[in-house]
Amino acid sequence: MRRPWLWSAPIVIAGALAGLGGHPRVLAHAAGFTALALALELAWRGNGVRTPVYRRHLMIFGLMALLGGVAGLRGTGLVGWLADLLGAVLGLAICSLPVVLTREMQGMGWQRGLARRNDPGAPLILVADPHWGHQLTGLREARAAHPEADWLFLGDVFDVWVGVPGMESPPVTEFLAWVDSVRRERRWVGLWLGNREYFLDPLADRFDLMGEGTHGRLDGEALVWEHGDLVNVADWRYRLWNLVSRSGVVWLIARGLPRTTARNLAGRLQRALHTSNRAYKLAFPRAAFRAAAARYPGETFITGHFHSHEVEGNGIALPWAHEGNFMVWHQGAVKPLADLGSIKGSDIAQAGGRLGNPVAD
Secondary structure: OOOHHHHHHHHHHHHHHHHHOOOOOHHHHHHHHHHHHHHHHHHHHOOOOOOOHHHHHHHHHHHHHHHHHHHHHHHHHHHHHHHHHHHHHHHHHHHHHHHHHOOOOOOOOEEEEOOOOOOOOOOEEEEOOOOEOOOOOOHHHHHHHOOOOEEEEOOOOEOOEEOOOOOOOHHHHHHHHHHHHHHHOOOOEEEEOOOOEEOOHHHHHHOOEEEEOOOEEOOOOOEEEOOOOOOOOOOHHHHHHHHHHOOHHHHHHHHHOOHHHHHHHHHHHHHHHHHOOHHHHOOOOHHHHHHHHHOOOOOEEEEOOOOOOEEEOOEEEOOOOOOOOOEEEEOOEEEEHHHHHHHHHHHHHHHHHHHOOOOOO
């Protein structure tokens, strides 16, 4: 829901800062820039979910730098300008605290594209955490067996996937070509980012829907999802890492590094992710998962991330898809893709019985 009235706060604060002009009190300017950055972030967050956090923060910081520079020219000088920038950083940090401490992620997430399918009755193949390396195991086989199906990828498609030009691997290029071919056949393909995808929003047009964070859903279908890495509220260290690693600063570093160096760093990140945070990887956070699912009564809540098939109330953690172990959403239920053939066969048998026709064995 959009809240256009939120824009009134940054307008009022900007007017007050203009009234200060070249006032020599540096702390007053810094406090004003803290409040302005915070107000701009909350207004932007409350009026759309199409801009990833790192881009939003970079644009707000750039605006603050410009306004601080104008104020510096009018009397506060270099020290005042640096204080203004520090205030902007502080404001953005304050509005990011809920990400570290709670599950209130909706404002920090984003999505673009079409959150509905042309044919909600078609099977929706669910692929969670395939961690593809050199081969897209199981992908073409599943597509050949079920050409009528749509697709939803729930993150961790590769061990590490960085959407910076020049860092594409051959498997990533192959996967995107596959997505293009499926969409040309008018099948819906969605990608919800996990904890191993970074800065992929420039690729959003390659999918029918791309998003990140909590509250993923399809219009008209009782299915909601997220990747799952944000379920465990107790794991604040991961949440902090998630925020920092997807920040505008890291994006600028990735864009500025030579491609070979950036790829080497991505490889080191991949190896680090395999061994980090072991304490929270060893046990499924059952109570936290049940609480997350309970926020969506009457709907089916699914995640990947845990590499374990678990069911808690209306919540389902999907199994690891690394060997083509895909699931499917069909007729209001989540089942192994291997069962889809029997589901379709049962439908045919029922139709044949209603028509009074014999059904071949």
